[in-house]
Each structure stands twice: as C-alpha cells, then as structure tokens.
Amino acid sequence: MNADPAGVDPAVLARLRRELDDDEGWFLFLRNFLEHLPRRIDKLRRGLAGADYEVSMDAVLSLKISCQMVGAERLAGMALRLQQSLSAGPDGALCEIPGLEQMFEEISVVAGQAVFILEARVAQEL
Template identity: 45%
Template sequence: MNACGGRSGVLVDPAVLNELRVELGGDHGAVGELVRNYVKLLPARIDRLQRAVDALDKEEGLDAVLSLKTSSAMVGARCLSLLAAELEVRIRLFPVCDDAAELSASLEELGRCARGTVTGLVAACGLAPGTTAGLEAS
C-alpha cells in the first residue's frame, strides 16, 4: 500500500500549485508561504479530526474534515483531499457508522498520506526540510 491508501493517484498535483502561482501573479514566495501555513496547521487539523471521531461528534467531525478537505484541495494535496472526502461520508453517517476500529484505520491511513503529502509539497515548493516538523508522529 502506498501513502495514498493503495490508490494510483498522486499525492501532490503540481498543476494546482502552478495555477495557484498564476492566480497570485507568479509570486513563488506567496505560494511557498501558503504551503508553509498549510503544513504548519496540518497536524492540528488532523488532531482535531481525531478527537471528533473518537468522541463520535458529528458536528465537530464534519467541520474538521471539511477544513482538511478544502485546504488540502487548495494546495494540490489531491490524495489527502480524497481521503478526507471519503471520511466525510462516514462522519455524516454518525452514529450509524460508529465502528471505532474502522474509523481509526481510516485516520491512520490519512496520517500516512499527510506525511507523504508534506514531503511532496516541501519538494515541490523548495521549502526548508524542517517544514515537516510535527507530522512525524501523526
């Protein structure tokens, strides 16, 4: 299994990053700053989602997973956005779908994908290696 849960998709879509550069007037620094902020906030987003799932809190879970899904899509984190979308469907089924082991496995997969995504974003944007701090244990 790859970091995208065995899916054949790419972790980071460079076309999205290029489009973002164009929208920002070709400012590579602005794109880098946006990606740095995304990477910085990613562990907190995943932790918030984990807490909501653990508590089977549908409202908080939806808010957390939608935040993760949309922010990931915005920076070209295609696989992470897809995994968040799949988890969103399962959260919408709370409390009917409350198999803790299954949800935990989905969150572990999401964490693996997040680590690979950050590595891809750091490489694609030429960010400093320390940018990934905080995701090692996610």
C-alpha cells in the same frame, strides 16, 4: 495526476502560483498549509476519538478544502470519503460507523507523505 504516493498534483500547485501572481504569496500559502495540517489532523483525531460529530465534520471539511487548494488530491479524496461516511452515519453516532479508525490512520499516513512532497517542492523553488 502525479505518481507520488501522496497524490500531490503539480498542475494545481502551478495554477495556485499563477493565481497568486506572487512567489512570496505562494510560499506563504504553502507554508501556512504545512503549518496547519498537523492541527487539522489532530482535531480530526480528537473529534473521532471523542465521537464528536460536529468537531469531526468541521475538521474533515477543513482538511478536504485545504488539500484541494494545494493539490493534495489523494488526501482530499480520503477526506471526502470520510466526510461521506460521517454524513451517512446514524444521527451523529460516530461509534456506529465501521472503519473510522482505519480511515483516520490512512489519512494520517498520506498527510505525512503530502508534507514531505510539499516541503520538497518548496525547497526546490527557494
């Protein structure tokens, strides 16, 4: 794994590029990830703030899967831990799960770092 603070794995990005077998498709895939990441984070924020289990779980699953696809391993791991916390919570009562606000804040910070790293990677490849 890469030593950058966001934990973006360049091997995953390289594999994605090979699998897409098209530089334009690779750039488009990364741009779409970067474009949708703020919305995913905001949806997660709204779900947690509103103590809405369904919205929160949908948002965290979307975040986790999309991060895994681009190699944002640290962010994907944080999303997985949040998913596990949500699943372990008492019957969807999010307000009774300790540490959700802090988990979200940490996810937000790492998401910003991942955006910075991935945008730099895209710029390098242009």
